[in-house]
Amino acid sequence: MSPARLPRSFYAREAPEVAPDLLGHVLVRAFPDGSRAAARIVEVEAYGPNDPASHSFRGMTPRNAVMFGPPGHLYVYFTYGMHHCMNAVVGRAGEGAAVLLRAAEPLEGADGMAARRGRERPLDLCSGPGRLAQALRVARGEDGLDLVAGDAMWVETGSRPESIATGIRVGVHETTRPWRFWLDGNAFVSRGRPGPPTAKSRTPRVRSTTP
DNA sequence: TCCCCGATTAACT
């Protein structure tokens, strides 16, 4: 049977609940020319309402308006003057919750991804939020896409993850919420990933911001 | 208006 598209109800739950559930599922991007790209989600982060690290924390602005809309839509933001990052809006309309899609494993359309990325190695295609957005040609123009009823991008049921690891979010100063989730041991997880493979700790390495 | 800095990446030493 063909894979089912995740329904609106899947996204209409709290971010820390939806985030780990997205792991293993397949992000599919369809282009106007009929070509496609697909990748298995291997790393995500939850951003909730009342979360100082979330773009929604200080209220709605033109930039983050989509976050406050109904769940199941794509929220795309531009950062560091050159990168785009994509999220799935979750929770309830008006809340401002989302799940950042941080890394995925290429399954289909790797040639197109490589062309858009300017990189050939599979590990360099979707292993990071900025990389993933570029590989799937997602920018501000894709902000607000409907992941449930739209025809440009959606998420299909994939294989359930082996083991899910948890840790604090990358690049976020707040260190109490363990809202980063990834497939333990998966090679396509982004950097800022956990220490040595042999380490028992599931705590990810944190980028130091002050010497 | 000014100014700092970010949910990052790639290329350095």
Place this chain on the structure above:
DNA sequence: GTTAATCGGGGAG
């Protein structure tokens, strides 16, 4: 491990 690239958001003045 360190740092340049590059620019919009939003708080401060």
